[in-house]
Amino acid sequence: MSQAYPNDIPYPPVFHREMTPVWIDAVLRGLGQEGPDLAGAFRWCELGCGPGLNAVVTAAAHPAAHVTAIDLNAAHLARARAWAEAAGLPNLETVQAGFTELAEAPPDRFGPFDVIVTHGVLSWIAPAEREALLRFIGRFLRPGGVVYAHYMTHPGMSAAAAGQRLARRVAARAEGGPVERARAALAFQARLAAGGAGFFVAHPQERHRLEASRRQDPAALAHELLPAHWEPFHVAEIIEVLGRQGCRYLGSATPLDNIDAVSLPAGTLPLLAGLDDPALAETVRDMARNQSLRRDLYRSGGAPLPAGRHWQALAELPLALLPAAPRRGPLRFDTPIGPVQGEAALFDPLLAALRRGPCRVGDLARHGAHPAQLNQAVQMLIWSGCAHPVRSPLPDPQAAWRLNRALCASGVGWLAAPALGSALPVAPELMPAVAALLEAAGPEATAPELATPERLRDNLRAWRAFGALPPEG
Template identity: 30%
Template sequence: MSSWSHGYNVSAGYTYGFYREMAPDWIDFALALRGLVAPRRSAGAPFRYLELGSGQGFGLCLLAAANPDGDFLGIDFSPEHVAHGASLADELGLTNIRFVEGDFAALGAHWPVEHGAFDYIALHGIYSWVPEAIRRSLIAILAAAGAPGAAVYVSFNAMPGWASSLPFQHMLRLIEREGVARGIGAVETGRALFDQLSAVESGVTKALPELRTRIENTRNQPEAYLVQEYLHENWHPLWCSQVMGELGGAKLSLSGSATLAENFLPQLLPANMQGVLAGHDRPTLREDLTDCLINQTFRRDLYVRGPRRRHPGESAWQEEFRLWRIKWSDLPETIGVTTAFGSASLKATEIAAIFDAIGEGSCSLAELAALPGVGADRHLLTQKLVLLVHGGWLGCSRGEPGGAGMGAVNARVASLAAVGAPYRNLAAANLGSAIAVVDSEILLFDAYCQNPRRFEQEAGAMLSERLARLGRRLAKDGQPLTGDAEAAQVEQQAATFTSRTLPAWRRLGITD
C-alpha cells in the first residue's frame, strides 16, 4: 500500500455517488427539527461549503449547481479524484466550485489561510476508514476551518452493527496483504472461503448469524464499493461516544442526525425499549445504548461548532421550509418507510391531504399545519413529514421556489451518461439538492435535450438507440427483455417520462 494513501485503498477510484443528506438545506432542516439555529439564518444567504474527501467530485458539483449562492471547495488526496472533479466542474460550466489536492496530515498541521473558514463541512466515507493519526489531523482541520456556528456532517461505520462483519473484513485484508488475491479478487476469494466456513458450520458463522446475510449482500453490490468498503488497511467501525469525544476537540457538539427519522429517537422506539433508556441521561451513554437497541450500522451525524437554540416562540422555520413531491406514482393504500430501527407505515388516508396540498407545486410546513384536520397535532404532523422525506416521497428545501432551472447543467450530465459516464443523479434548483434517476430516465432526458422536436414523435426510438449504443437492455424482474416485450417496455417508459416525469422535473427546477 502506498505511503501517501495512509493505508486507504486506492486500487480503484471512489464511486460516483450523490448523498442527499449532505445538502445544505437538508442539514438546516435536520437542525431545525432539533430546535437549533442553522449556519445560515435565512434562505439565499451566501455560504461556504467544504467537503473533506470529495472523491470523484460528482456530488459536490451537483450541490454547487443547485446552490449558486454557495462557494464550494472539495479536497481529496487522490489526484485521479481531483482531476475528475475539476474536469467535470469545467464541463458543467460551474464557477462557484474548485477542487484541491491535499493530504489531511499536512493540512492538519497547517491549514492554508487562503482556504479560509466554512459554514458547512462534510466528511463522507472517511472517518472510520483512516488511521487514528489522520483522524487527529481531521480534528485539527475542523477546528481551523469551521466558522463559529458551522455545521459538520460526518458519516461513519458504527458499532455495534458492524461487529458481526469484523472477521470477514479481517480475512479480506489478510488475503490481499498476503498476496493471495487483490482488489475485487480478494473479496471473491474471501466470500468463497466463508461459504466453506458456513458449510462446515464453523464456530464463527454459528456465533455470528448476521455474518451470513452481510456476505450475501456483497454479491449484489458494485465492485468499486466493495473495494472501498472492505479493503482499507485501517477499517475501524466506531462507537458514537468515541466520535463525540474526538470531535469535541474541535469544539463540536453532536446536534442531530442527517438521517432525518433518527432525530425522533427514542420516541419512535417501542415502549419497552424506551424503558431501557430511562434514567440514562448522559449523552454519550445514551447514544451508545440507543445504538445497541437498534444495532446501528451507519451514522450520519451532524455536529455544530457552538450550537444555538431557537427562542421558544420562534417558528419562522416552519414557514421557511417547503415540501415538494419527489415520487409521482399513485399513493398506495399504505406507505412503508424503512429505517435503521424498523419499519413505519403511513396509511394513504392519513397523508392524502398532505399530498393534495402540495399538489404540483410546493407547500410550507406552516401552510400544512394550518390545514383543517391536518395540523392539529404539530408534533405528529412533523413526524409524518419527516418519514415521507426519509422515504423519498417528499423533498424538503429552504425558501421560496423559483430558482433558475438546471437545464444546461443537467443536459450536459445526461449527455455524458449517454456515452457511458456512471452518473445517475440530476441537480434540482428548487430542492437545493439532486435526485436519483434510473438509466432509462437519464437517457430519455438526453434524447429530449438533444432534439426536442424529434423527441415529441420518436421518444421510444431515441431511447432504443441510446441503449443499443451502450450495449444495454431494459430488464423486468431482473431479466433482460428482448423482442416485442422490450419494444413495449421502451414505449411505456417513454410515455411515462413524457407525461409525468418531465413535467415534474420542470417543477423541481431540473430542467427549464
Template identity: 30%
Template sequence: MSTWSSGYNTDLGYTFGYYREISPAWLDFVALSKSVTPPSGDWRYLELGCGQGYGLTLLAALNPDHEFLGIDFNPVHINHARGLANAAGLTNIRFEEADFVALAEQWPADWGQFDYLTAHGIYSWLQPTVCEAIVQLMNHASRAGALVYLSYNALPAWFSSHPIQHLMRLWQTTESLESVKAIETGIQRLEKLTEAQTGMTKMLPGMKAMLEKVAKHDRAYLVQEYLHDNWHPRWFDQVVEELKPAKLTYVGTASMGDLFLRSFMPQKFKDIVQDYTDPIVQEVMIDTLTNQSFRRDVFGRGAAPMWTIQRQQALLQQSFVLLNRPPAEAEIKFKTSLGELKGKAEIYTLFYDQLAAGPKTAEELMKVPASKPLGLGDIMQALSFMLNEGQVGFYRPPSDRAPALALNRAIAIATANGAPYRFAIASKLGYVLTVSDVDLMFLAAIFDHPQAAAPELSQALVERLLALGKGLTQQGKPLTQREALLPYATELAEAFLQKTLPKWRDYGICE
C-alpha cells in the same frame, strides 16, 4: 496499494454518488429540529474526502450564490471533479488535491473558514492519525456556528462483520490479489466457512445474512468498504470524544427516519433509555437497542440555541414539495432504525393531497383537516418520515437556475458518452433527483435534435448502447442485439417523450 495513501485503498476510483444528507437544506432541518441555529447569509461549504466530486458539484450548482470547496488526495478523483464542474461552467466551486495530514499541519490561510463541513463515508476507514488530522482540520476550517456532518460505520452492528473485513484484507495482502478479485475470492471463501459451520460462524450468526448482502453489492463500493488497511467502526461516544478538540458538540442525526426516534420508541425502550441521564450515553443505549450500523451525525461548533418562538417560526416557514406519492392502495410505511412503522392513512393522505396541489410550508400542512388538530411536533415527525422515504423534498429553488441547467446538460452528455451518472437537479424545486441512464441518454439526444420523435430517439439510444457495449433489460431479460433492442428502446422513448420529459420540464431538469 499506493505509497501515498496511508493504507487507504486507491485501486478503484470511488463510486459517483450523491448523498442528500450532506445538502445544506437537510442539515438545516436537523439543526432546526434540535433548536440549533443553522448557518445563514454568506455561508461557505467544505467537503473533506469529496471522492469524484459529483455530489458536491450538484450542490454547488444548486446554490450558485455560495462557495464550495472539495478536498481529496486522490488525483483521479480531483481530475474528474474539476472536469465535471468545468463542463458545466460552474464558478463557485473548486477542488484541491491535498492530504488531510498535511492540511492539519498547515491549513492554507487563503482557503478561509466554512459554515458547513461534511465528511461522508471516510472516518471509520482511516488510520487513527489521519482521523486526528481530520479533527484538527475541522478545528482550523470551521467558523463559529458551523454545522459539521460526519458519517461512519457504527457499533454494535459491525461486530458480526468484523471477520469479513479482516479476512478479506488479510487474503488480499498475503496473496497480492487485485481488489475486485480479492472481493470475489473473499466472498467464496467466506461462504465456504459459513457452510462448514465453523466455531466463529456459529458464534456470529449474523455473518451469513451479511455475506448474502455483500455478494449483491457494487464491487467498487465493496473495495472501498472492506479493503482498506484500516477499518474501525466506532461507538457514538468515542466519536463525540474524538471531536471535542475541534470544539464540536452533538446536534442530532441526519438519518431522517430516526430524527424523532426517541418519541416513537416502544415504552420498554424508553424505560431503558431513561435509566441513564447523560444524553450521550442515552444515544449509545439507543444504538444498542436498534443495533445501529451506520451513523450520520451532525455536530455544531458553538451551536447557537434558537429561542422557542424563533425556532417555531423558522420551522413553520420551511417549504416542501411532493416527489413520489405512494400508490393509493399501498400501505403507508416508513423505514426507521427500529424497523418499519405504519403511517395513518387518513392523515398522510391529507398531506399528499395538499402537496399534490403544489409546494406547501409546514404551517400550511398543519392546517389539514385532521380529526384531531396537529401540532408542530406531529408535522415535523411526519415530514421527517416522508423526506426519508423520498416522498417529499425541500422546496428551495435556486436564485439562478442557469448553473443547474448547465450541469444537467453536462451530466446528460457525459452519460451518453458512458459516464455512470444517475442524479440531476430539479432546478425549479431546488432538489437533486435520481434519474436513469437511459433517460439521460434520451435527453442528450434531444439536445442534438429537439424535435426528435420516438423512432429517432430509440435509434440514437441503441447506437449509443452498442457503441458502449451495453444493452437493456426487459422484464429481467437482457437484450444485447440491435434487432432485439430497437422495439424495446422505442417503447422507452415513447414513455420518455410522453411522461418523463414533460415532468422534467416541470421540475426544471431541462427547459
C-alpha cells in the same frame, strides 16, 4: 490517506442526499437547531470527496456558494474537474491533499466554512489521519458552522470488524489488483460460511452482509474490505473527539433516527427517560437499533432555538412531493423496527396538499396537526423519499442541465435537481431517453418515441419541475 488504503482504484461516483445543504437545513429545522444560511455565498467543504459527484451537484444547485472538494486521489479530482468544466462551474475548487497536510495549512488557506461534510472516511483511515481531519474541522469551521460526519458504528458493525480483518489478510495473499483481491476475500468467506463456521452461525446478520457484499460495486467493495485501518466507533467516541474541536452533537442527518417512537423498539423507550448525557443516550439508541452506521450532525457552538423560533423556522420550510410518494392507499414506512403505518388522519391531508403543488410547512399546519406531530410527519415524509425541501426562488438551471448532460455521458445514474438542491436517481434503462431530452431542450423533447415508456412519463414532470431537465418547448 496512508498507503494502506487502496488509492490505486477510483471509488465509484455515489450520491448522498444527506450531505446536501438543503437537506441538512431541513433536518436541523426539525431538530430545533439553526441551519446554515443558504441565501447567499455560503462555503461548503467535502473532506474525501471521491469522484466529486456530491460536490458538483452542490455547486450546480448553489451558484453563489463556494464549494471545496478535497481528496488525495488525483484520478478522483480529475473526474470532478471534468464534470465542473463541462457544466461551467466557476464556484468549485478541487484540492489534492492528505489530511495531515490540510491540518497544517496556513490560517488563511481555507474557509471559514459554513458546512464541512465527510462520508466514507472516518472509519477507513489511519488514526493519525483521523486526528488531522478533526484538527482541520476545528481550525476551518466557522463559529456556528455545521459538520456532517458519517462512520461505521458499534454494535451493528462489531462482528463485521472480525470479518473485515479476515478479508484483508486473505486479500493480501491473493493475486491481481484490488478488485480481484477483494473478490477472492469474499469467496473465501463464502466458503467459510458454507462450511458451517460458528462465526456465521452466531452472527447470522454477517451471512446476510456477505451475500449483499457480493452484489456490491466491485470498486466500492475494494475500498470497503482492503483498508488496513477500517474500524467502527462507539458514538460516544465521536461525540468526545468532535467535542474537543468545539463541536456539539445535534442529531442525525437521517430524520428517522431522530424520532424514537418509530426507530426504537417500544420496550426500550422508557430506558431513555431522564438521560441528559447525549453520549449515553445515543449509545442506548445504537444498542436498541443495533446501529451499523451513523450520519451525525454537529455545530461549532451555538444553542438550540427557543420554542417560538423553532416553529417559525419549521413553518418557513418549503416542501414538494416526489415521484416516490404513493398516489393512493395507506402510507407505510419500512423502518428498522419493521413496517410502520402512517396515520391516515395525519398524512392524507398533507399528501393531498402537496399534490396540489409545493407549499410551506406552516401552510400544512392549517390541516389541524399539532406542531410537534406535524414536525415528525414532515421528517418522515422527507426520510421516506415522499417529499423533499425545495429552494425558492429556483436558481438558474443552465449549469445543472450542462452537468446532467455530462453525467449522462459518464453513465452516472443521477440528475442534478437545482430546485431541490440535490440530485434525483435515474434508472439505467431511462438514461438514453434522458440524454436525448437534454440534447433536444426544445419542442423535440416531446417526441413520441421519447415519451413512450411509462416510467419515463411518470418522472418527466418532476424532473422538469425541479430543474433537472429543460421545460417543454
